[in-house]
Amino acid sequence: MTKHTLAFAASALLVALPQVAHADDDYVQVAIGADYSTGDYGQDEDTDFLAIPVSVKLQRGDFNVRVSVPYINVSGPSDVIPGDGGVRGNGQGNGGGGGSPSSSSRSGIGDTNIAATYSLGLSDTTYFDVTGKVKLPTGSQEKALSTGTTDFTLQGELLQVFGDVSAAVRAGRRFNGENDDFPLEDVWLAGAGLYLVSGDSTFGLDYDWRDGSLPTAPNRSELTGSLTQKLNDSLRLQGYAYTGLADGSPDVGVGAQVLVRFGE
DSSP states (O other): OEEEEEOOOHHHHHOOOOOOOOOOOOEEEEEEEEEEEEEOTTSSSOEEEEEEEEEEEEEETTEEEEEEEEEEEEEEETTEEESSSOOEEEOOSTTOSSSOOOEEEEEEEOOEEEEEEEEEESSSSEEEEEEEEEEEOOSOTTTTSOOOOOEEEEEEEEEEEETTEEEEEEEEEEEOOOOSSOOOOOEEEEEEEEEEEETTEEEEEEEEEEOOSSTTOOOEEEEEEEEEEEOSSSEEEEEEEEEESSTTSOSEEEEEEEEEEEOO
């Protein structure tokens, strides 16, 4: 049997809004969102994915920590596993042993994602962010909601501000865990983004790419457009849509979230 994993936009998981303004404000941010995507992931049948992530972010000067836990619902082939690993390969998990995988609808708590970022100001308009991430397997492997592995990512991002427009490039390495069902390999990742600030609105366009986690796995390649609206000092709304450019990504997806800040 061939196994796959699917992922939804990282911005929904970690509330990683474009860092176009590196202020020294201290605050706590709580966010709740919804993310829906659909795609065939190289199979005959589509998989529909709905996630409701709840996130908390603590900002202290140039350092922040973000934690997110989603509730997820998956409808489709039982060998398509939600997660952030981009897996495609042989496994003996749900429905294992060969043959066509059955279709199912399953739901529950997904994997927990934690990220810590330190922003280094190289000049008044140039910043370099170093981010470490860990994915904890809090989702059920028995229900095909997780690969059951603990994965780590180390990433750097260079951001240049040109007045109201900012440009970013990023690259990193993901160190995947492995088990009998998912003998994952470490992978490279990269991306770029453009952001425009207009009044209280921020428009974003991001591209993200990542290796497949097994030799048989398709790469992930996604384009995301977003709009973040600041309603006041405490409340922000964000909406986004994305499309996949490779079999390892969903065909289309949309999402939105409400972000509330305290202490800014």
